[in-house]
Amino acid sequence: MSESREEPLLGLEGKVEIAEAVLKDAFRNFIRPGILVNADRDGIVLLHLIKTVSEKQGSRMPPVLFIDHGDHFPETFEEIDKLSKEWNFRALTVKNEDVLNAIKEGKLSIEDLSDVNRDIIKKSGFSNSEIVASLENSTFSYLVKNVPLYASIEKYRFDSIITTIDSSIMEEDQEVHFMFAHSDPSFSIIIPALTFTAADHWKYTFDKKLSVHPKYKEGYSSVDHKSGNETKKEKPPWESILGDSAERSGSPEDKEKLMEKLRALGYM
Amino acid sequence: MLRPNIILIVLDTMRQSTLYSQLEKTVSFRMLAQDGVVYDQVIAPSPWTVPSHVSMFTGKYASEHGVHRHQDEPGIEIFTRIKKLKKMLPEIVHERGYNTISLHANNFISAASGFGKGYDVSLNTGPFAEIERVRLKIKEEVGEIPGQTGKEKAIGLIKSGRLGVPVKLMRYNAALNKYLDKLNFPSGKGADEIIEQFTGSTINDPFFAFMNFMEAHEPYNRGAPRSSLTAIDDDSKRASRDLFGIQNLSKETIEASRKGYENSVIILDKELLKLLDFLKDKSLYENTLIIITSDHGQDLREKKFIGHDKFLFDELTRVPLIIKYPENRKFEIAHGYQSLVSMYNFILSWSEGKELAYPSEPEVYSESHGYSKGEIERLTDGKLIDSPFNVQLKAIYTDSYKLVIDGTNGKIEEFLVDGKETEPGDHKELITELMTHLEIFSGSADFKFPSF
Numbered sequence: 001m002s003e004s005r006e007e008p009l010l011g012l013e014g015k016v017e018i019a020e021a022v023l024k025d026a027f028r029n030f031i032r033p034g035i036l037v038n039a040d041r042d043g044i045v046l047l048h049l050i051k052t053v054s055e056k057q058g059s060r061m062p063p064v065l066f067i068d069h070g071d072h073f074p075e076t077f078e079e080i081d082k083l084s085k086e087w088n089f090r091a092l093t094v095k096n097e098d099v100l101n102a103i104k105e106g107k108l109s110i111e112d113l114s115d116v117n118r119d120i121i122k123k124s125g126f127s128n129s130e131i132v133a134s135l136e137n138s139t140f141s142y143l144v145k146n147v148p149l150y151a152s153i154e155k156y157r158f159d160s161i162i163t164t165i166d167s168s169i170m171e172e173d174q175e176v177h178f179m180f181a182h183s184d185p186s187f188s189i190i191i192p193a194l195t196f197t198a199a200d201h202w203k204y205t206f207d208k209k210l211s212v213h214p215k216y217k218e219g220y221s222s223v224d225h226k227s228g229n230e231t232k233k234e235k236p237p238w239e240s241i242l243g244d245s246a247e248r249s250g251s252p253e254d255k256e257k258l259m260e261k262l263r264a265l266g267y268m
Numbered sequence: 269m270l271r272p273n274i275i276l277i278v279l280d281t282m283r284q285s286t287l288y289s290q291l292e293k294t295v296s297f298r299m300l301a302q303d304g305v306v307y308d309q310v311i312a313p314s315p316w317t318v319p320s321h322v323s324m325f326t327g328k329y330a331s332e333h334g335v336h337r338h339q340d341e342p343g344i345e346i347f348t349r350i351k352k353l354k355k356m357l358p359e360i361v362h363e364r365g366y367n368t369i370s371l372h373a374n375n376f377i378s379a380a381s382g383f384g385k386g387y388d389v390s391l392n393t394g395p396f397a398e399i400e401r402v403r404l405k406i407k408e409e410v411g412e413i414p415g416q417t418g419k420e421k422a423i424g425l426i427k428s429g430r431l432g433v434p435v436k437l438m439r440y441n442a443a444l445n446k447y448l449d450k451l452n453f454p455s456g457k458g459a460d461e462i463i464e465q466f467t468g469s470t471i472n473d474p475f476f477a478f479m480n481f482m483e484a485h486e487p488y489n490r491g492a493p494r495s496s497l498t499a500i501d502d503d504s505k506r507a508s509r510d511l512f513g514i515q516n517l518s519k520e521t522i523e524a525s526r527k528g529y530e531n532s533v534i535i536l537d538k539e540l541l542k543l544l545d546f547l548k549d550k551s552l553y554e555n556t557l558i559i560i561t562s563d564h565g566q567d568l569r570e571k572k573f574i575g576h577d578k579f580l581f582d583e584l585t586r587v588p589l590i591i592k593y594p595e596n597r598k599f600e601i602a603h604g605y606q607s608l609v610s611m612y613n614f615i616l617s618w619s620e621g622k623e624l625a626y627p628s629e630p631e632v633y634s635e636s637h638g639y640s641k642g643e644i645e646r647l648t649d650g651k652l653i654d655s656p657f658n659v660q661l662k663a664i665y666t667d668s669y670k671l672v673i674d675g676t677n678g679k680i681e682e683f684l685v686d687g688k689e690t691e692p693g694d695h696k697e698l699i700t701e702l703m704t705h706l707e708i709f710s711g712s713a714d715f716k717f718p719s720f
Contacts, residue, residue: 032711156708
């Protein structure tokens with residue numbers, strides 16, 4: 001997983017201005033950007049930033065690519081659908097149907113797959129006859145996330161993808177910038193909220209009164225997929241993140257005030 | 269497999285229907301069709317020469333490579349944009365060890381216009397090259413002549429006592445006319461010179477030869493530009509009128525234009541046969557990838573005018589594609605449309621020795637970008653038309669449907685089902701789906717869509 005760029009002395013307002021400047025530049029220099037998000041915290045914040053800049057410029061929001069990897073919470077689809085209507089963007093759900101249809105008892109038999117998917121697996125160097133159908137498995141994850149993403153980029157001829165720091169597009173230990181090139185397929189990756197920490201994302205969410213994926217409220221710290229190693233906690237993730245942040249920046253009373261405010265807004 | 273020789277032939281301005289309807293009575297085209305594959309769902313990405321050629325050489329649509337008219341800059345800037353492009357197809361195949369040659373009769377795709385990179389030899393030939401050469405020579409010798417119109421300029425010459433200039437111009441005119449007569453202009457537009465150049469040159473394997481023939485391009489039935497040489501009259505409106513013979517079109521003129529256009533197939537067939545005979549004589553035919561296509565079609569007053577550009581009628585967008593593969597392989601045609609944009613990857617694959625059938629796509633697009641700032645007005649039936657032509661159009665072809673949107677005003681310009689004009693209101697769901705594709709394709713461009 002890639003990490004955000006640490007800018008400990010930069011305030012959220014400055015980070016938002018930077019993100020907006022990056023987006024303006026992207027809209028100026030790329031003719032066909034697409035957005036890659038799911039309905040997680042970072043994704044909704046990014047969508048709001050893009051919506052804000054698009055509105056300021058009087059332009060349409062670019063289309064959103066939503067990759068259905070087969071293990072999303074039903075609430076994720078509902079969130080994307082709800083946001084696309086409220087914010088008036090096109091959501092294109094894409095998936096690797098060949099792979100998803102071939103899963104039997106949590107496994108994927110390579111011989112059941114199409115030539116295209118078999119070629120991809122062969123090129124990756126994977127040599128077994130079966131793959132565990134889990135997003136924790138890198139080959140399976142590549143098949144259900146990256147393959148449909150790249151196919152969509154080619155189909156829709158996107159020249160750039162605006163996304164979050166934690167998207168499936170990122171390679172392990174990738175050195176990230178606000179904009180950088182991806183090859184094969186060739187497109188540019190744009191990370192407007194590169195400087196946003198987890199706390200910044202939550203602060204922005206609450207400041208702008210954005211929608212929050214219901215699973216966070218149930219104590220999930222990640223909502224990308226249902227199964228896996230995620231341990232559900234008793235409290236929503238922002239309590240510890242914003243709590244720590246409030247403690248660092250002020251008194252314990254600040255934390256309590258913040259939580260009260262969030263409760264009033266219906267986030268807790 | 270070994271890397272084949274590659275010949276890409278662009279029959280500039282040739283509609284698909286005009287070539288295909290005459291295939292049986294041709295010799296060379298029929299031979300290639302029999303030995304190769306004939307594609308009939310081929311769409312040009314743009315309705316005029318420059319952006320369409322750049323699409324073939326970059327694998328990008330005009331909105332992606334940017335070499336099209338921009339309404340906020342002078343038309344001449346298009347050539348600056350070509351020169352700024354990263355590597356185009358000829359440069360890449362040249363780097364891969366191909367000997368490269370470009371023989372063309374269209375000034376727009378000459379080295380001077382920015383298309384020369386990557387070729388060992390690039391030769392601009394034919395009447396338009398000669399007219400341009402003479403025009404520049406006159407300009408150099410005579411210089412600028414004050415005045416807006418030909419009449420004003422003639423008066424200016426007399427007043428300034430430069431009476432020798434008209435004599436000089438007449439001499440150039442006479443020499444040019446002699447050359448044009450030799451070509452049998454306007455029926456002949458230099459195809460024989462291109463074939464002679466190719467068959468007369470020594471080019472080693474593997475080679476990539478690009479040829480552009482102008483026989484199907486207007487003018488068809490005038491001795492233009494015999495009536496005036498543009499150097500004395502820089503008024504581009506008049507020059508355009510004379511050169512292309514598109515003013516005050518009578519029924520007879522239209523009919524003669526159509527006949528001249530149809531006849532270009534026979535002229536080209538004859539010249540192409542010389543090329544095929546040459547390849548066979550040299551035992552090159554079998555292992556050469558030969559591609560016959562066009563950059564755009566032509567309207568012959570079925571719709572708006574005699575000419576091309578600006579619009580996306582099928583007459584302008586549907587182009588021929590006949591491919592004779594190495595060893596006369598017959599590849600199956602996949603369902604969908606073929607775009608000239610795919611030419612880039614297609615040729616690059618073969619240049620690496622990778623066999624590839626020309627790809628079909630579920631959706632393909634075509635685009636028109638209107639006029640550039642200060643560009644010459646287009647003449648239609650003798651009327652200068654500017655603003656109504658200054659539109660941005662985008663078309664999508666998918667399944668049996670075609671939708672064209674005018675993004676200038678957000679209106680549906682054309683909706684076809686099985687090639688027939690159809691009322692959009694009867695297909696709301698379908699139109700919405702097609703517009704979604706077009707909206708994504710139009711990207712961040714300021715392109716309006718109808719609310720439907």
